[in-house]
Amino acid sequence: xxxxxxxxxxxxxxxxxxxxxxxxxxxxxxxxxxxxxxxxxxxxxxxxxxxxxxxxxxxxxxxxxxxxxxxxxxxxxxxxxxxxxxxxxxxxxxxxxxxxxxxxxxxxxxxxxxxxxxxxxxxxxxxxxxxxxxxxxxxxxxxxxxxxxxxxxxxxxxxxxxxxxxxxxxxxxxxxxxxxxxxxxxxxxxxxxxxxxxxxxxxxxxxxxxxxxxxxxxxxxxxxxxxxxxxxxxxxxxxxxxxxxxxxxxxxxxxxxxxxxxxxxxxxxxxxxxxxxxxxxxxxxxxxxxxxxxxxxxxxxxxxxxxxxxxxxxxxxxxxxxxxxxxxxxxxxxxxxxxxxxxxxxxxxxxxxxxxxxxxxxxxxxxxxxxxxxxxxxxxxxxxxxxxxxxxxxxxxxxxxxxxxxxxxxxxxxxxxxxxxxxxxxxxxxxx
Numbered sequence: 260x261x262x263x264x265x266x267x268x269x270x271x272x273x274x275x276x277x278x279x280x281x282x283x284x285x286x287x288x289x290x291x292x293x294x295x296x297x298x299x300x301x302x303x304x305x306x307x308x309x310x311x312x313x314x315x316x317x318x319x320x321x322x323x324x325x326x327x328x329x330x331x332x333x334x335x336x337x338x339x340x341x342x343x344x345x346x347x348x349x350x351x352x353x354x355x356x357x358x359x360x361x362x363x364x365x366x367x368x369x370x371x372x373x374x375x376x377x378x379x380x381x382x383x384x385x386x387x388x389x390x391x392x393x394x395x396x397x398x399x400x401x402x403x404x405x406x407x408x409x410x411x412x413x414x415x416x417x418x419x420x421x422x423x424x425x426x427x428x429x430x431x432x433x434x435x436x437x438x439x440x441x442x443x444x445x446x447x448x449x450x451x452x453x454x455x456x457x458x459x460x461x462x463x464x465x466x467x468x469x470x471x472x473x474x475x476x477x478x479x480x481x482x483x484x485x486x487x488x489x490x491x492x493x494x495x496x497x498x499x500x501x502x503x504x505x506x507x508x509x510x511x512x513x514x515x516x517x518x519x520x521x522x523x524x525x526x527x528x529x530x531x532x533x534x535x536x537x538x539x540x541x542x543x544x545x546x547x548x549x550x551x552x553x554x555x556x557x558x559x560x561x562x563x564x565x566x567x568x569x570x571x572x573x574x575x576x577x578x579x580x581x582x583x584x585x586x587x588x589x590x591x592x593x594x595x596x597x598x599x600x601x602x603x604x605x606x607x608x609x610x611x612x613x614x615x616x617x618x619x620x621x622x623x624x625x626x627x628x629x630x631x632x633x634x635x636x637x638x639x640x641x642x643x644x645x646x647x648x649x650x651x652x653x654x655x656x657x658x659x660x661x662x663x664x665x666x667x668x669x670x671x672x673x674x675x676x677x678x679x680x681x682x683x684x685x686x687x688x689x690x691x
Contacts, residue, residue, distance in 0.1 A: 269303040284320035318335035321445035324419035328451035332399040339452035346614035347501035352515035356568040359407035363542035375614030385509040385633040389577030440479040454490040454541035462499035464610020470650040500608040507636015509588040591633035592658035606677030
């Protein structure tokens, strides 16, 4: 078998066999197939796509290229949640304790973030003492006892995907839906979950800018999951504006706490209840999505979700007093207000650019080596459709520097006030 023949086969839009896909992934991971040949294959896939069976084989070949996490020691159905990323996406911080409060095991492996803010691990580490370095057997014991634990990802999960992603990044093939779908699903499957819930973002702050491509990506990932025996569901949610009101690590932890109290922003609460309903349903904690939704609301109203957050934080070395006293979280030295220069309605908010405004303050990483400032970020006082009077505060900037002119200018440029109210749909579609 020769790689050049496989390239020509996919170039001519033919279907690769399981044996050919395995040969390609094993050969590239081992270093026997050079970058220039894999680059040619990626471009052929970019233009011609892949059939469902090809995608299944590609995904599993990447899964089998490295470690596979065995969660069999954890009792119950393990449900994982994945978001394709967004600005102010605090859902994991809310969902983990909320779903665990209903007895569904949440064994979450998360990463650190590049971009607007840190990843889930960075946000949790804004809680004093919280640690994510937990051995696999202790991780299982913790989930069995408390129904919740969050740790860092293993270093050798899907090495084939890591190598291929790096190549896609420099060959103009990042936007290929088959390659995106297999990349995401290989990591989720290798992480050992029994069922997978996907939050596919669409809009100015998302990887997918239009609903058609978001639907295709969501359906492709659901098909892959089902083809390899994982129950899989997806939500397509809006990211034309940041989710919730906080953008920043400690700020998002505070917002998650507020949401678990039943005092969180309407959009963040709605999305968490939608995703959480799917997690509880797939985890056999309810007979329908509607029943799961009601149980989640009860867990918030009864205080069970907030109590589970305290148990979770304390079990991983964090200070549980933070849950009742969020002022113990890192605090920025300065606050600045960005005010409206006219009356009207918020017409649009470029979520990606607003996220960059937070990154400039130090809330996110421009490179892997960047140092995070866990205290800084943005608080949005207005969202799309909200009425605005001249002089109203649009955003509060939390900073550890006195000169925030670059952030202010970016916010002013990317929050547009118009004359007419706009409607925005948070949940576009649910795919099962």
